[in-house]
Amino acid sequence: MSLAWYKKKWVIVLLHVAAWVLLFSLPYLLRPSINEGRPAGQRPEPALLHVRYAVNNLVYVCFFYLNALWLIPRFIYKRKYKQWAAIILASYIIILFITWLNSLLLNLQGPKFNLSGHILFNFFFFLFFLAGSTAYRMIKDRARADRIGREKENENLKTELSLLRSQASPHFMFNVLNNMVALARKKSDLLEPSLLKFSSLMRYMLYEADEEKVPLEKEIEYLQSYIDLQQQRFGKNVQVTVDLQKPNTNYEIEPMLLIPFVENAFKHGTGLIEGAMIKIQLSVEDKKLNFYVQNKYDPSSTEVKDKTSGIGLANVKRRLNLLYGNRHSLLIAQKDNWFTVSLQLN
Numbered sequence: 505m506s507l508a509w510y511k512k513k514w515v516i517v518l519l520h521v522a523a524w525v526l527l528f529s530l531p532y533l534l535r536p537s538i539n540e541g542r543p544a545g546q547r548p549e550p551a552l553l554h555v556r557y558a559v560n561n562l563v564y565v566c567f568f569y570l571n572a573l574w575l576i577p578r579f580i581y582k583r584k585y586k587q588w589a590a591i592i593l594a595s596y597i598i599i600l601f602i603t604w605l606n607s608l609l610l611n612l613q614g615p616k617f618n619l620s621g622h623i624l625f626n627f628f629f630f631l632f633f634l635a636g637s638t639a640y641r642m643i644k645d646r647a648r649a650d651r652i653g654r655e656k657e658n659e660n661l662k663t664e665l666s667l668l669r670s671q672a673s674p675h676f677m678f679n680v681l682n683n684m685v686a687l688a689r690k691k692s693d694l695l696e697p698s699l700l701k702f703s704s705l706m707r708y709m710l711y712e713a714d715e716e717k718v719p720l721e722k723e724i725e726y727l728q729s730y731i732d733l734q735q736q737r738f739g740k741n742v743q744v745t746v747d748l749q750k751p752n753t754n755y756e757i758e759p760m761l762l763i764p765f766v767e768n769a770f771k772h773g774t775g776l777i778e779g780a781m782i783k784i785q786l787s788v789e790d791k792k793l794n795f796y797v798q799n800k801y802d803p804s805s806t807e808v809k810d811k812t813s814g815i816g817l818a819n820v821k822r823r824l825n826l827l828y829g830n831r832h833s834l835l836i837a838q839k840d841n842w843f844t845v846s847l848q849l850n
Contacts, residue, residue: 572637694736716755742780751788764820765797771798793849
């Protein structure tokens with residue numbers, strides 16, 4: 505995968521050069537005449553002042569990168585603070601000597617060399633570059649650590665989502681195949697159309713459910729086919745009310761995200777339940793998906809759960825948290841022998 509343009513080495517080098525040029529141009533921008541304020545007899549050649557200024561700046565730039573790229577990783581990160589402080593002090597003394605020698609060679613010291621002024625001026629300049637290089641390294645490493653952390657988190661999320669989706673498919677197939685077995689035992693005429701619907705569902709699962717997103721219209725067709733299979737199985741024993749409204753806009757959704765709620769309704773809302781009833785509604789308004797599933801249940805039932813029981817809802821809750829975060833609302837309630845799921849997706 506190609507790097508973003510701002511991460512390329514030549515761009516980074518160019519940005520650093522531009523930053524140094526801007527920083528060292530400030531004195532000229534703020535004071536156009538380099539000899540302004542000097543007595544007439546103590547005004548050296550401007551060219552010599554430019555050379556001294558450039559050499560001194562180069563020394564500090566070298567110190568900046570020495571501390572940022574070598575001293576901090578080698579000593580600070582390894583908790584060798586005394587060695588780091590000793591090298592920093594030595595660097596300051598070396599910089600004092602180089603800047604003094606630079607002025608001496610260019611005859612810019614004047615009749616009297618002010619040692620205390622030289623030390624004090626360079627001390628504050630040195631502190632500025634020390635603080636700047638340390639902050640630069642810390643911020644750079646923190647940004648790199650955050651980037652690596654995000655990349656690891658994204659990879660973990662992809663892996664976890666793949667695992668969750670791989671769990672959803674066998675769970676769905678397990679339930680539908682059980683339906684086929686029940687129809688075969690009854691020698692029902694509905695077996696053949698059921699197999700055709702099942703084959704269309706398999707095509708969806710094999711060729712489209714591996715995509716990150718699928719058209720919402722396809723997901724609705726998938727839900728409708730599943731509901732039709734279940735209605736064929738239960739017939740008049742379960743009253744099923746379905747209102748799946750296809751949106752006019754081409755929205756996309758994570759595949760097989762809604763089916764666990766419908767599976768759960770048929771799993772726990774059928775059987776020895778008086779007046780078994782299931783209601784399923786789906787609509788899209790103002791870019792918000794509203795999904796509603798409700799089924800009657802028997803609170804006194806002591807149902808023995810199989811190994812796949814609970815995979816669906818636990819799975820979809822985790823997927824919703826991973827994919828949509830605070831952009832979704834999921835409410836699950838049990839009241840008056842009704843089990844209700846209300847889901848909203850932005």
